Amino acid sequence: MPEPVDAERMRTVLAIVIGLVLAVVVVMVTRSNPAWRGRALAGFIAVWFVACAVDTYAGVNAGYSLGEELLIHLVIFVVPALAAYLLARRLAPN
Template structure:
């Protein structure tokens, strides 16, 4: 359930960044590039912090947490790259 919550949070944060980039793109053409870069950096930090909590507090090993980290980070990051490349 926690993984699903993090995935949903990542997608909602991505939606906010895309919305802001669309609002600023009329005056600042590179807004989507900046939004994608900032989102991926921010989301990597959040996902890494979640992984650290899983290792430190929950007692999982690095090998057990790595696939969850890749899922939590990878899905929103890949979607942001796809949106930057194809849609926007």
């Protein structure tokens, strides 16, 4: 019988999925106007960083150590940010 997924792992996966969806939306919205893609991508990364920082703060206040939260949020931040960057580069005109 499979083990139940704990809430923390589910929260991490959910945060990454939300970040990926937002990243794809930002890149697709700027698809018709590639000149804005760089600014939109920078804006997404800044907003996503702030969201991760707020969630890190909430996790530390909930009793988790700063080291645990920073490690998890590094992954939560980098995966969507890197995906947005790579998708934008792939869609860039050659």
